[in-house]
Amino acid sequence: MATAAPAPKLNHIGLPVLEYRGGKTTLCAGCGHNAISERIIDAMFQMGVEPERVMKMSGIGCSSKSPAYFMSRAHSFNSVHGRMPSVSTGAILANHTMTTLGVSGDGDTASIGMGQFVHLLRRNVPMIYIIEDNGVYGLTKGQFSATADVGSKLKTGVINDLPPFDCCALALKWGATFVARSFSGDKKQLQTLLKAAIVHNGLSVIDVVSPCVTFNDHDGSTKSYSYMKDHEEVLHELDFVPAYDEISVEIPEGEVRDVQLHDGSHLRIRKLHRDYDPTQKLAALAAIEDAEKKGEVLTGVLYVNTEKPNFLEMLHLAEEPLATLPEAKVRPPKQALDEIMEELR
Numbered sequence: 158m159a160t161a162a163p164a165p166k167l168n169h170i171g172l173p174v175l176e177y178r179g180g181k182t183t184l185c186a187g188c189g190h191n192a193i194s195e196r197i198i199d200a201m202f203q204m205g206v207e208p209e210r211v212m213k214m215s216g217i218g219c220s221s222k223s224p225a226y227f228m229s230r231a232h233s234f235n236s237v238h239g240r241m242p243s244v245s246t247g248a249i250l251a252n253h254t255m256t257t258l259g260v261s262g263d264g265d266t267a268s269i270g271m272g273q274f275v276h277l278l279r280r281n282v283p284m285i286y287i288i289e290d291n292g293v294y295g296l297t298k299g300q301f302s303a304t305a306d307v308g309s310k311l312k313t314g315v316i317n318d319l320p321p322f323d324c325c326a327l328a329l330k331w332g333a334t335f336v337a338r339s340f341s342g343d344k345k346q347l348q349t350l351l352k353a354a355i356v357h358n359g360l361s362v363i364d365v366v367s368p369c370v371t372f373n374d375h376d377g378s379t380k381s382y383s384y385m386k387d388h389e390e391v392l393h394e395l396d397f398v399p400a401y402d403e404i405s406v407e408i409p410e411g412e413v414r415d416v417q418l419h420d421g422s423h424l425r426i427r428k429l430h431r432d433y434d435p436t437q438k439l440a441a442l443a444a445i446e447d448a449e450k451k452g453e454v455l456t457g458v459l460y461v462n463t464e465k466p467n468f469l470e471m472l473h474l475a476e477e478p479l480a481t482l483p484e485a486k487v488r489p490p491k492q493a494l495d496e497i498m499e500e501l502r
């Protein structure tokens with residue numbers, strides 16, 4: 158007799174993981190971007206985020222196609238190349254009650270999109286901004302992007318001799334309040350970072366090294382699986398305790414740092430080889446610089462600031478989203494218009 162299939166595991170809002178999936182990927186098999194989509198699905202499912210309350214934003218590129226491969230039930234907007242920051246800012250101003258997740262590429266962010274990216278940073282717009290960083294323009298067949306390291310070699314033998322932009326250093330310097338680096342191959346770390354970013358009330362920038370297996374995964378590339386295996390320097394071990402779970406574990410002093418996030422969740426940062434305090438901006442910048450000199454890729458939470466106001470707080474926006482305010486509230490009454498006209502006479 159055939160046994161019935163076990164009932165699917167449900168999250169705390171009663172949904173199975175299937176409800177967080179998207180369309181079938183059309184990216185190359187083995188592309189790091191596919192692994193990142195899987196981590197987004199896991200993190201959103203585990204955090205019990207309601208899919209209809211999510212806005213998925215992107216630009217253009219293989220990376221920017223990936224929102225089609227997770228959370229079909231969410232709202233989605235595929236913008237122009239490099240213009241996702243301004244489109245997202247507008248959407249968030251219209252409805253700040255949504256969880257906004259942007260997926261971009263290194264080209265989409267640091268080449269054509271740099272002008273928009275720095276203004277997103279400066280405003281600390283409350284959203285999650287993921288850079289799927291492979292050092293090349295995957296979609297247009299593998300030209301170097303502005304995050305390619307000096308000396309990195311294309312399959313064709315071309316060597317990059319322009320210095321890279323470090324998106325985490327930029328994000329730290331110009332105003333993002335949660336800055337992390339990860340690797341698409343590091344399942345647990347990336348998932349934990351995403352969960353913390355979901356509850357962070359400000360701009361979270363996560364730069365994820367995500368190898369392009371078709372154009373940039375060979376010897377000589379610094380964004381390949383083998384390079385990351387040999388040069389990744391994990392800053393700390395991370396745990397995330399959501400607000401709905403009771404904190405029961407004792408924290409050994411000196412070994413662990415506990416950062417309380419906005420909704421009462423905790424990000425537990427367990428020290429590995431070095432003392433690293435992610436609340437210190439200058440130390441974070443120095444650590445990135447130091448790692449670059451040693452040819453290491455530092456991963457983990459580089460910086461977190463839970464005090465700085467975000468863009469919406471700075472603007473003193475009304476509680477009720479602009480998108481759903483009734484016309485009577487957004488349009489001045491006739492009397493107010495008459496008074497203005499009177500002044501102009």
Ligand SMILES: Cc1ncc(C[n+]2csc(CCOP(=O)(O)OP(=O)(O)O)c2C)c(N)n1
Nearest residue numbers: 218219220238262263264265293294295296
């Ligand atoms: C305005 C404009 N300029 C150029 C292009 C061509 N183009 C499409 S994707 C892309 C680069 C994508 O690179 P990246 O953001 O790193 O994404 P990846 O494909 O590597 O994931 C370029 C230059 C375009 N679509 N629009």
Ligand code: SF4
Nearest residue numbers: 185188219295369370
């Ligand atoms: S070309 Fe590169 S970035 Fe694009 S899907 Fe293929 S492996 Fe991924």
Ligand SMILES: [Mg+2]
Nearest residue numbers: 262263291293
């Ligand atoms: Mg790219």
